[in-house]
Amino acid sequence: MITFQIKSLQHSIVKYCQKLRTSTQFRKQEGFLLVCGKKIIQELPKAYKLKSIFLLKDEKLERSAEKKYIVTEGILKKITNQKNPEPYAAIVEMPCFKDLSIARLLICDEIKDPGNLGTLIRTALGLGFDAIFLLNDCVDPYNEKVINASKGALFSIPIIRGNWEYLLEFKKSHKLKLYQADLGGDSFLELNMDDSIGLILGSESHGTSKNAKKHATKLTIPMTKKAESLNVAVAGGILMFHVSTLCQKI
Numbered sequence: 001m002i003t004f005q006i007k008s009l010q011h012s013i014v015k016y017c018q019k020l021r022t023s024t025q026f027r028k029q030e031g032f033l034l035v036c037g038k039k040i041i042q043e044l045p046k047a048y049k050l051k052s053i054f055l056l057k058d059e060k061l062e063r064s065a066e067k068k069y070i071v072t073e074g075i076l077k078k079i080t081n082q083k084n085p086e087p088y089a090a091i092v093e094m095p096c097f098k099d100l101s102i103a104r105l106l107i108c109d110e111i112k113d114p115g116n117l118g119t120l121i122r123t124a125l126g127l128g129f130d131a132i133f134l135l136n137d138c139v140d141p142y143n144e145k146v147i148n149a150s151k152g153a154l155f156s157i158p159i160i161r162g163n164w165e166y167l168l169e170f171k172k173s174h175k176l177k178l179y180q181a182d183l184g185g186d187s188f189l190e191l192n193m194d195d196s197i198g199l200i201l202g203s204e205s206h207g208t209s210k211n212a213k214k215h216a217t218k219l220t221i222p223m224t225k226k227a228e229s230l231n232v233a234v235a236g237g238i239l240m241f242h243v244s245t246l247c248q249k250i
Contacts (some may be wrong), residue, residue, distance in 0.1 A: 051090075
């Protein structure tokens with residue numbers, strides 16, 4: 001591992017990190033993304049190669065990388081866009097999964113909020129879902145806020161992106177039955193779900209799309225009249241827990 005010490009905010013690697021953090025297109029082009037925080041970096045699966053790590057002087061990290069940069073606090077703030085960043089950041093290759101075997105699929109239908117998506121990714125991993133499908137204009141899963149909210153879980157669960165045509169092909173090839181969260185559906189407690197399912201959660205503002213209503217069975221979470229609805233991450237957690245319990249995944 002080659003070690004460098006940099007003090008200039010104008011250094012090319014600082015600008016490179018900023019672009020990785022802010023540009024979806026640049027991340028795709030480079031095949032790398034920026035992650036921040038000691039716990040996330042150290043818990044990355046060993047299969048992931050770290051291109052670079054960034055540390056304050058005298059800090060240590062139990063992961064190796066091609067290059068190590070000793071930086072100032074000002075540079076870390078610039079790289080991470082955080083007022084009080086942890087003294088650790090890294091450039092890591094983007095996740096890539098092959099030979100998928102899927103019986104439980106979480107489908108996010110144009111979810112825009114990065115905190116909600118990150119929480120759903122973390123919950124899906126914890127409750128034994130096999131993959132996540134992001135429909136159409138979902139927030140970029142490698143957005144810095146999604147990475148932080150997921151606590152790095154997105155490096156351990158496949159994430160697929162596509163439109164409805166691709167989802168229906170995917171559903172057919174994996175023999176999935178689709179269910180969607182909807183206030184007008186039957187109670188999820190009354191359903192006997194098939195072992196192979198796709199669970200659709202809609203956007204925070206508009207709910208599930210017309211295609212979801214057309215192709216999926218409606219589910220609802222019974223609630224008192226004191227609340228109209230639940231946050232999508234909360235509702236998703238309840239439904240995923242039920243699915244996992246029925247399928248004896250936890």
